[in-house]
Amino acid sequence: MGGDLTRGGLPGGPDTAGTRRGTGPRPAAAPKAVGIVWALLGLNTLGSAGAKTIVPLPRSLIQMATMGALAAAFALALVLNPRLRIRASAFVFLLTLLLVPSVISSANLEVGFGALFRCARLALFVGTLWLLSRWWDGSPTFVRHHIRMYFAVLGSVVVGLVVSPGVAMPEYYGGRLVGALWPLTPPQIGQYAAVITGLAVLLVLGRRTTGAGAAVVIVPALVLLALTHTRTATLGLLIALALAICSLVLTSAAARRFFAWAVLGAAVAAVAFSSALRAWFLRGQSQENLSDLTGRAKVWDALLAAPRTTSEQLLGMGLGDKSFGGLPIDNSWLAVYHEQGLIGVFIVAAMITVLGGVALLRPPSLPRACAIFLISYVAISSYTEAGLGDASPYLLHLALAASLLAPPAGATPLPTPPAPRRRVPRWARDRR
Template sequence: MTTSLHAPAPVTGPRPAGTPKLAGIAWGLLILNTLGSAGAKTIVPLPRSLIQMVTMGSLVAAFALALAVNLRLRFRPSAYVLLLSLLLVPSVLSSVHLEAGFGALFRCTRLALFVATLWLLTRWWDGGLTFVRHHIRMYFAVLGTVAAGLVVSPGAALPDTYGGRLVGALWPLTPPQIGQYAAVIIGLTVLLLLGRRTDRRSAAVIIVPSLVLLMFTHTRTATLGLLVGLVLAIGSLLLTSAAARRFFTWTVVIATTVAVVFAGALQSWFLRGQSQENFSNLTGRAKVWDALLAEPRSVSEMLFGVGLGDKSFGGLPIDNSWLAVYNEQGLVGVTIVAAFIVALAAVALLRPPSLQRACAIFLISYCAIASYTEAGLGDASPYLLHLALAAALLATPVAQPQPLPPPALPAQARAKDRPYIPRWARRPEVT
């Protein structure tokens, strides 16, 4: 289930053709690796070992392809990937004690391979939109499997165990995952449409089904992140884009009308049938957070954490990136994560208005909002890939070498190269 996102007009800046196809395939394999191995029950039961073999195999294949197209190991400087590399230090220091089991060392190896692949791909981070298109196409293909599962077996795709929310029936994906993928590609496609980098038909093919799937997931975090991210991204284009101003105006009018007319239905969708108390403690997340913060820790555990785990505490998911990083990589890890988010945000604010800057602002703001109720900023995850895409968009374009002018010939050589004209054919000199 793919679609074209080619521009009707050439993209200014570095040419996307400069990025090898293998680099785009490697990016897609990184996305496959971060899909995870735990989720809902599928129509055809898939052993977890098989899913882990596919995801880890995709990471190894991504590294091999990135290395194959960058054998000379040419990297571009990237503060984001550098700070991500530093995050390996507290991860390894806390994992070698094996408090989280041998799985912690396995996750460290996975994170190291993930970061190494990003380093190899930085060679083509030139501020262009090539990786944005790879990002949209791959996640749209993932959503295609979700839609196919919904058509084949609606009961398995909308199970009672998840409160009737949409899950992956062909590949084990949870509602928050599906909501995240849908929200991200909707936001990026809207921005490409405003920047005239795609046509309306191609954009509609992406946006409409993704929006339907997002509504079926009842994912409040993804919906809020999409709305806030688009407001900030489009706001950065208001002064330079008439299309952005028109879109912003019509969106405000339509959103206000819908909010007034369908206020009751929107409230029911947002609450998902939960009580006010359950909603106020974030579906039980606050209890896990309080227990995690109250847990006594040694100085080493406070600084470096207990090692990379499955982002859970006491058998319950943490569902907060900052607390998950604090638990697994300590205060040092929290500081590094905060540093690369602040660095990306600062660079985005200092860049002149452009479509690339708007896409980066959307991705950074979405990840910042989702970090409150979703874990993933401290380990190989889709959120780190979203931020890597933002870093690629904010990279300084590579200056294209200008051809040197031909050297000037001496007067004698120029006279020698002139064609011979007979005396009788020469024009008479005017005196």
């Protein structure tokens, strides 16, 4: 698949030396080790709490692995970019600003040293993104890194399912698929499957890979998504992919054909399999439980009703485990409000608004479509999932969107040779 994704460029190969007129020396391509840094960032965001695994893994050991991965990612990025060359990025700048309310609210030792530890983790995460920004040039390079990274994670889920189906689909999760080798929850697996499915579809429509190569990713990812019964990931995939494809409809015949067939297939499936789809969507829950968002609304109401000082409203309570009263918040906006206050909510809203605005202003292209898909998916998932205020897969998705929206590194034109000096005859010079 990787070889198919590298097609394109100037006839006869890229002009890296700047020998062709109108071009200049272009920046060197991103080294392969950049993909390792990206994978280490992904490993750090996998989390340490979730389902029971085949071999019980102490949480302290998992935390050491994830934090070690982040430290290794920062160190490797520093080795690859020793001169600290970075590119301007409004997204990473706003993410850096988010550290301010996080540190101020977490400095209150009443919330524990864990909050400061999470601030240090977020700072390393942001610092690594700054170092990687040197290679953000609007190309699909980081899209390939993203797909390969999460495809490897889903591969571990498949291995766990084959080795121990009972552990991989436990009763305490209602028979939904979990990670049996690494403690991954159904929403996590659903998120990874949905994201790489959407990106792979867009790469096919953009002719950056073959249909057979994309099917290797899309087919197993959709099967795993169905086994997780994750409604948020499914709806996010369908809506975000529809928006991304619509951005290509005017310029891509393949996108128009795919969109037409997708609409027709969805209509047929809605009629033929309506009862099965409804049963899958309800997951055995009552209509009342579904309208209450499986208990999330009660936590949200309690969080909003809790008394807070003016400082706590503006700056939050400090970085925590995204829970309130011992129950998960499961809403990015309320989690940010609880931990980083209204200032944090404003900064996160600015991040998504800036990325969305830049994406809408760019001309139709594959990178723009991939960015629209990622931004839309994160915005939809933020309603029932937390993670926009701390190092998480959702911030990594937005960082990928920022890399796709970065303007290509400008080529320096060759200096124009001076015009030949006109020789003046001697008799004319004497006359002057």
